[in-house]
Amino acid sequence: MANEKPVPRGRRRHHGDNRITIGDVAKEAGVAPITVSRALNTPDKVSAKLRERVDQAVARLGYVPNLIAGGLASAGTRVIPVVVPSLSILTFIEVVHGIQQTLENAGYQVLLGSTDFDLDREATLVDSVLGYSPSGVILTGLRHHDRTVRRLQAWGRPVIEIMELGTSCIDMNVGIDNRRAGACMARHLLDRGYRRIAFLGVGMTRDYRAQQRYEGHREELAAAGVESDLLFASEAPSSYSAGRQVFLEAMEARPDLEAIHFANDNLAAGALLEANRRGIRVPEDIAMGSYLGLSLGEHLTPRLTTVSVPRFEMGVEAAKLLLECLEGRSPSRPRIDIGYRLTVREST
Structure with a gap:
């Protein structure tokens, strides 16, 4: 059964003799x-x-059958599986680019797998790739099936979890605190004087990291004593058109809105383009803030205020952690907060 919350886990030594x-x-x-x-x-x-x-x-026991024989199985191949929720979202593509460039420079090859935000599919992918004796694995997020966690803990080779920061990781972790990132944008909008602020997202039942940002947003608004539960969301995949559609629904339901906090830049871009088409002034009629820091935000009119995340650097740091372990070293920082920054532009 999938974990609704990260289960307590901890680092373990990377010794082949400890494998089941x-x-x-x-x-x-x-x-x-x-x-x-x-x-x-x-x-x-x-x-x-x-x-x-x-x-x-x-x-x-979390036993992983070896699908390749002899010394190759015990030594590990020079292949590193990287499992991400999507290969069509720029967020993950840029992280994978950082991982791939760093690992290939060290003589390793990346094997990509996509889960479509489905923990069952992730568990099946992990079961498959471990049998081919990779040297390590990079996964997205801290929530996995209990079965996946047990297998990786028993496996005994390096495991890096990315995109999310937390203490209950399987082994090592590079990411950000999504709740704090959500609170950061909410605080910015409050500091700008906005009080009727909505959060707009898509697919949040599966993309729990967006849900975490919403929770940070909501807590920040509640602490300021303003209406905090204004959420407009759909289960459509993230896209410009989804952003446009949910933006229109929010404006129709609450024409008194002063600002919208978008779950990501793609949604915000779709909404901002639609606002321009309809003559809705940003930020005079409605302010827009977002999350991610995609380069397209600099080319919109007005330019998009966003919480920027160093995605390429996150991939590089994850790959470096993995390489340290594969070289027999014990990383001094097995848990890395890659950080974020508030990029303020004209949309707020």
């Missing part, structure tokens, strides 16, 4: 190693009862 073996599974299941091998590789040759015992032992 087929002998460990056999002992846990109370059968011979050859029985475990048959249950995993030719399940039709063992009884359903034995298969169930072996499967339960595999799940409890």
Whole structure:
């Protein structure tokens, strides 16, 4: 079952000898190693009862079968899987670019996987790639299936979680505090004198990091004593058209709005372009602030105020952490807050 909140986890040593073996599974299941091998590789040759015992032992221990043989499996290949929620959103593309450039310069190859913000799909991807004995893994976020966490903890090789900062990581972590980033933009809008402020997002039931930014936004407004629960959202994928549509819905429902805090720059761009088409003045009629720091924000009219995140640098730092471990060093900073900055422009 997927974790609704990050479960307590901690760093562990990266020693191949600590990995769970087929002998460990056999002992846990109370059968011979050859029985475990048959249950995993030719399940039709063992009884359903034995298969169930072996499967339960595999799940409890987080055992990862090796799909390549001999010394290569024990040493690890020079391939690093990088699992992200989407390969069509610029946020993740820029992070992957930083990872890829750094790892390729060190002689490693990146294998990309996309989950579409689906933890079930992430678990399946992790199960698949670990069997090919990569040297390490980079995942997005701190929330995963319990099964994924157990497998990676038992695996014993470096794991980096990116995009989100927290103490309950599997191993190492590079990201930002999304709640604080949301509060940062809310505070800016309050400081500008706006009081009727809405948050606008899409897909927030799956993109929980956007939900975290909304929570930071809401807490900041509540602390200021203003209406804090103005949320307009849809389950559509993030796009200019989705931003346009939800913006129009918000303006129709609450024509008294003074400012909108968008979950990302793509949504804000769609809304700002629509406002220009309709003669809605920004920021005179409605102010717009956002999150991400995409370069397109500098080319809109008016230019977009946003909370900028160093995405390429985040990828570089994640790759550097991984390389330190692969070179046998213990990173001095296994948890890195990559930070963000408020970029104030004319839209607020």
